[in-house]
Amino acid sequence: MKKIIIIGATSGIGYEVMKIYRQRGYRLGIAGRRLAELEKIQAESMPGQVEIQQIDITQADAVDRLKQLIDQVGGMDLFLLSSGIGQQNRTLDPLPELQTVETNVAGFTRMVTAVYHYFRKQGKGHLAVISSIAGTKGLGVAPAYSATKRFQNSYMDALAQLSRMERLSITFTDIRPGFVRTALLKSGHYPMLMQPDKVAGRIVKALDRKRRVVVIDWRYRLLVFFWRLIPRWLWERLPVHN
Numbered sequence: 001m002k003k004i005i006i007i008g009a010t011s012g013i014g015y016e017v018m019k020i021y022r023q024r025g026y027r028l029g030i031a032g033r034r035l036a037e038l039e040k041i042q043a044e045s046m047p048g049q050v051e052i053q054q055i056d057i058t059q060a061d062a063v064d065r066l067k068q069l070i071d072q073v074g075g076m077d078l079f080l081l082s083s084g085i086g087q088q089n090r091t092l093d094p095l096p097e098l099q100t101v102e103t104n105v106a107g108f109t110r111m112v113t114a115v116y117h118y119f120r121k122q123g124k125g126h127l128a129v130i131s132s133i134a135g136t137k138g139l140g141v142a143p144a145y146s147a148t149k150r151f152q153n154s155y156m157d158a159l160a161q162l163s164r165m166e167r168l169s170i171t172f173t174d175i176r177p178g179f180v181r182t183a184l185l186k187s188g189h190y191p192m193l194m195q196p197d198k199v200a201g202r203i204v205k206a207l208d209r210k211r212r213v214v215v216i217d218w219r220y221r222l223l224v225f226f227w228r229l230i231p232r233w234l235w236e237r238l239p240v241h242n
């Protein structure tokens with residue numbers, strides 16, 4: 001039986017991905033900060049299929065708790081990090097900026113380095129993260145969010161190269177969705193909004209195919225393609241907001 005660990009499975013995209021693997025009969029280890037949500041998911045699942053662990057990726061004990069979760073599941077073939085926070089911050093309030101860095105950079109690094117070491121020891125594995133298309137360029141309305149997502153993109157590139165240098169059989173997948181209707185977006189109008197269950201279906205397909213980088217969906221692939229072509233002098237003059 002395949003074993004998957006999902007961090008950030010208590011809501012949104014991670015929750016929907018969890019549902020698909022649960023349906024497929026995978027053995028699952030899930031985590032997040034909200035213990036009540038984790039317990040609810042476990043109670044709704046087949047007895048013995050889902051293991052839970054309360055993990056806050058910004059905390060130093062997150063690695064030990066992750067190891068504990070892997071032990072509970074009895075191993076790990078596939079790891080998915082869906083934990084992340086972000087918000088628009090046009091007033092450049094420093095607190096949410098720093099909190100976003102804590103979670104999306106420090107917490108992210110804490111988790112993916114631990115998983116890299118685990119897979120290196122195991123000789124193989126599949127390490128996947130949900131970053132975002134927001135990492136394509138710096139966004140004036142969400143500086144920390146866009147910059148931290150760019151960090152995640154680069155970090156995955158770096159690990160993929162490092163693993164080849166070390167001749168390891170680790171698969172890396174960087175998932176970059178456009179806007180998805182989840183709690184993360186809060187209020188506001190977002191164009192080309194996608195439903196989390198549909199996005200989860202695309203994610204699982206990409207993971208099945210062991211894709212290295214995937215932008216979800218095709219409309220955002222097109223958008224990102226043109227977005228990248230915009231020169232800096234022009235980008236800085238564009239009032240990008242929703």
Ligand SMILES: NC(=O)c1ccc[n+]([C@@H]2O[C@H](COP(=O)([O-])OP(=O)(O)OC[C@H]3O[C@@H](n4cnc5c(N)ncnc54)[C@H](OP(=O)(O)O)[C@@H]3O)[C@@H](O)[C@H]2O)c1
Pocket residue numbers: 007008009010011012013014031032033034035037055056057058082083084085086103107130131132133176177178179180181182183184185
């Ligand atoms: N929604 C979008 O438009 C969109 C677009 C592109 C990319 N993404 C990315 O997709 C990922 C999932 O977000 P979502 O849209 O599904 O939002 P969400 O519903 O708010 O889910 C975020 C998940 O992250 C977990 N989390 C947050 N902080 C954490 C921490 N310190 N430690 C452990 N877990 C933590 C949350 O669980 P707890 O609260 O239980 O800890 C929750 O399960 C994020 O990385 C986000 O940046 C979202």
